[in-house]
Amino acid sequence: MERENISAARPVVSKTAERKYPYYIENPVIENRVDRFLEAFSAILQFTDYRALLDSYCTSNAKCNRCAVACPIYLVTGDPRDIPCYRTNLLLDIYRRYFTIGGWFKSRFSDSFELTEDIIDDMLDVFYRCTACRRCTRECPMGVDHGLITRLGRYILSLINIVPKALQVSVREQLEGETHNTSKVPKEALLNTLEFLTEELEDMLGIKMAFPVDCERRDFVFFCAVSDYLMEPETLMGNAAVLYAAGDWDRWTIGTCNYDGINYGLFYSDWHLERIIQQLVNEVDRLKGKSILIGECGHASRSAHDFVPIFGGRNPHPVMNFMEYTLDCIRRNRITLNGEVITERVTYHDPCNIARSGWIVDQPREILRSFVRDYVDMTPMGENNYCCGGGGGLVSIDEIHEFRMSVAGRLKADQLLQTGADICIAPCANCKKQLKELVEYYHIPCKIMGLHDLILQAIEIPGAKTARERKEEAALLEM
Amino acid sequence: MEQWIDIAKGPLFALTFLIMVLGLLRLVIIQVYSLLGRKGRLLRNAPWRKIFADALTWVVPVRHLIPGTKLFSVISFLFHIGILVVPLFLADHIVLWERFVGVSLPAIGYTLADTLTLFTLAALAVLFGYRVLLPRLRAMSQPADYYLLMVIFMPFATGYAASHPSVNPISWEAMMLMHLLSAELLFILIPFTKLAHIVLFFFDRVSAVHWQLRPGAGDRVAEALYGREAKV
Numbered sequence: 001m002e003r004e005n006i007s008a009a010r011p012v013v014s015k016t017a018e019r020k021y022p023y024y025i026e027n028p029v030i031e032n033r034v035d036r037f038l039e040a041f042s043a044i045l046q047f048t049d050y051r052a053l054l055d056s057y058c059t060s061n062a063k064c065n066r067c068a069v070a071c072p073i074y075l076v077t078g079d080p081r082d083i084p085c086y087r088t089n090l091l092l093d094i095y096r097r098y099f100t101i102g103g104w105f106k107s108r109f110s111d112s113f114e115l116t117e118d119i120i121d122d123m124l125d126v127f128y129r130c131t132a133c134r135r136c137t138r139e140c141p142m143g144v145d146h147g148l149i150t151r152l153g154r155y156i157l158s159l160i161n162i163v164p165k166a167l168q169v170s171v172r173e174q175l176e177g178e179t180h181n182t183s184k185v186p187k188e189a190l191l192n193t194l195e196f197l198t199e200e201l202e203d204m205l206g207i208k209m210a211f212p213v214d215c216e217r218r219d220f221v222f223f224c225a226v227s228d229y230l231m232e233p234e235t236l237m238g239n240a241a242v243l244y245a246a247g248d249w250d251r252w253t254i255g256t257c258n259y260d261g262i263n264y265g266l267f268y269s270d271w272h273l274e275r276i277i278q279q280l281v282n283e284v285d286r287l288k289g290k291s292i293l294i295g296e297c298g299h300a301s302r303s304a305h306d307f308v309p310i311f312g313g314r315n316p317h318p319v320m321n322f323m324e325y326t327l328d329c330i331r332r333n334r335i336t337l338n339g340e341v342i343t344e345r346v347t348y349h350d351p352c353n354i355a356r357s358g359w360i361v362d363q364p365r366e367i368l369r370s371f372v373r374d375y376v377d378m379t380p381m382g383e384n385n386y387c388c389g390g391g392g393g394l395v396s397i398d399e400i401h402e403f404r405m406s407v408a409g410r411l412k413a414d415q416l417l418q419t420g421a422d423i424c425i426a427p428c429a430n431c432k433k434q435l436k437e438l439v440e441y442y443h444i445p446c447k448i449m450g451l452h453d454l455i456l457q458a459i460e461i462p463g464a465k466t467a468r469e470r471k472e473e474a475a476l477l478e479m
Numbered sequence: 480m481e482q483w484i485d486i487a488k489g490p491l492f493a494l495t496f497l498i499m500v501l502g503l504l505r506l507v508i509i510q511v512y513s514l515l516g517r518k519g520r521l522l523r524n525a526p527w528r529k530i531f532a533d534a535l536t537w538v539v540p541v542r543h544l545i546p547g548t549k550l551f552s553v554i555s556f557l558f559h560i561g562i563l564v565v566p567l568f569l570a571d572h573i574v575l576w577e578r579f580v581g582v583s584l585p586a587i588g589y590t591l592a593d594t595l596t597l598f599t600l601a602a603l604a605v606l607f608g609y610r611v612l613l614p615r616l617r618a619m620s621q622p623a624d625y626y627l628l629m630v631i632f633m634p635f636a637t638g639y640a641a642s643h644p645s646v647n648p649i650s651w652e653a654m655m656l657m658h659l660l661s662a663e664l665l666f667i668l669i670p671f672t673k674l675a676h677i678v679l680f681f682f683d684r685v686s687a688v689h690w691q692l693r694p695g696a697g698d699r700v701a702e703a704l705y706g707r708e709a710k711v
Contacts, residue, residue, distance in 0.1 A: 052510055060675050061673065063621070063624050065615055069548050083618070141537060141540070142676055142679075143683045143684035143685075145689070148686050159700070272697070274694065307692070310524060310691055
């Protein structure tokens with residue numbers, strides 16, 4: 001791709017009074033953003049614990065440029081504004097000038113740095129050019145967490161009402177709307193979908209499994225990204241098949257008051273993060289459930305796994321990702337996967353939130369190797385994996401589609417192409433959406449699937465049609 | 480000149496060294512206080528094993544040689560060996576540590592010290608060159624990033640010149656005075672500049688602790704700005 005194309009993809013930030021934002025914003029603030037930004041920043045410093053971190057970072061960040069070569073966005077654009085350390089220093093400069101003694105002292109005696117409207121424009125652009133993949137953090141010799149600082153910057157901006165409309169509208173529906181989920185899926189639609197999934201499974205396997213809804217005192221309360229109910233039925237069917245085959249059908253349930261694992265608060269707001277977690281925990285408490293089982297979703301898993309112990313009260317519910325559950329079933333021989341049916345070459349995409357920022361790297365690989373004959377890894381992989389380009393909530397912002405394709409996802413597309421894989425497993429709702437768009441954009445002959453979509457093809461359930469029969473049936477249908 | 484050197488070696492050394500120690504101590508106390516005092520029980524949730532394992536990978540950072548900064552990283556790593564070993568273990572410095580700090584360190588040979596010093600000087604020049612010539616590095620550099628390299632350069636250059644009369648254009652006394660004063664300037668700057676990473680490097684690494692957000696803080700921020708009825 002040529003340079004011009006890339007720069008054409010840059011969102012325009014005009015400096016005129018009529019400010020143009022790179023993404024849609026509800027009721028954009030025009031007046032007095034500087035004062036309001038500082039007011040919000042100081043409220044955050046007063047009530048939260050970020051001060052120590054900012055003190056430490058703004059004294060010691062080395063500006064060594066190692067983060068630049070780790071950043072999949074900078075590697076594509078070559079624009080200094082995309083260097084993680086540059087972005088972090090935008091916020092650190094403000095902190096240093098307005099909230100430290102040294103900065104105050106310096107401002108008395110010299111024309112030091114001042115926060116201007118232009119800097120706010122710069123921030124609202126670059127903070128949302130980052131996918132919060134935290135690859136730079138691993139390569140920072142000081143350990144500066146650019147992801148956390150970018151998130152803090154977004155948090156402050158969100159408090160002065162500068163936040164992509166797509167994220168804000170979803171969170172509002174989740175917290176204040178009637179459906180309590182980001183995609184506005186009403187309870188009736190959920191029940192219809194579950195009925196549809198039951199029928200599909202019956203067609204496919206020859207077994208009727210009615211989904212357990214609102215059952216109390218179950219071991220697992222299941223949450224997935226609510227969009228999966230609309231867009232990824234096969235993943236959910238795979239999840240159901242594993243639970244059924246393992247004999248755990250009466251140990252799990254889906255709640256109808258809250259069935260959305262998505263938590264955009266993880267990307268931009270402490271306030272929303274906590275309230276969404278509480279909502280999730282309330283639902284588990286209502287159903288008197290024991291633990292939280294999160295479907296194939298990266299950031300939902302991370303936010304529940306990391307924040308339920310903090311915001312979830314005195315005896316927080318344990319949190320498990322579905323892949324951990326499946327691996328456990330495989331290890332204990334509770335389910336059987338047919339090693340003959342998957343003949344395509346398969347690769348695995350590590351979602352940043354559960355690999356680099358989480359705890360899931362080897363588990364899905366162990367599952368895949370147990371039944372896939374031709375499995376290849378991407379390079380780099382695991383904790384060093386490149387982001388799909390849609391992380392940090394970016395995938396939900398439709399108006400930056402071109403940026404996500406031509407810039408943020410470009411290295412991922414290259415990586416995918418190099419594996420020569422026919423199927424790429426991406427166990428994350430965000431990654432799946434972004435990667436599906438990427439393979440279309442770059443014409444890559446690769447199918448993007450969830451891990452349980454593939455398991456659904458290979459699982460052997462006693463009394464059901466065998467995996468081989470199902471494969472033949474599917475082939476007939478395609479003809 | 481002699482009495483100037485005596486002052487620089489005596490009270491001035493003690494004073495600047497004390498400033499450095501107290502300044503660094505202040506930074507450590509602030510960090511420990513805010514971690515223990517404000518994070519409290521959240522500290523137990525933090526993935527300490529992961530934090531320490533990650534910190535250890537940076538002791539000999541071979542795993543962090545990534546394409547694009549390999550030479551830069553190797554040089555800055557070796558540079559750190561030079562700036563730690565020579566000031567601490569050179570025979571002439573050990574005397575000072577014994578007198579002011581009360582610890583006796585083993586001495587390294589003069590050949591090794593000379594080699595390390597020359598290497599450190601060369602490394603500083605290369606790091607400086609990188610900062611000037613590499614566009615992405617220049618774009619993010621601020622004045623302090625340049626002048627600190629020069630401040631570190633001075634004590635090494637003057638120390639080498641003072642101990643090698645053949646490369647010393649001025650008198651030994653003048654060079655030694657410059658050596659002492661530049662080192663003392665460095666002492667003063669350490670706690671107030673990015674050189675403070677000699678103690679802060681660990682506190683920078685605990686970002687996983689800072690991800691343990693304080694329950695209720697988000698609500699209080701929203702309430703302070705928009706009142707109790709704050710909406711998304």
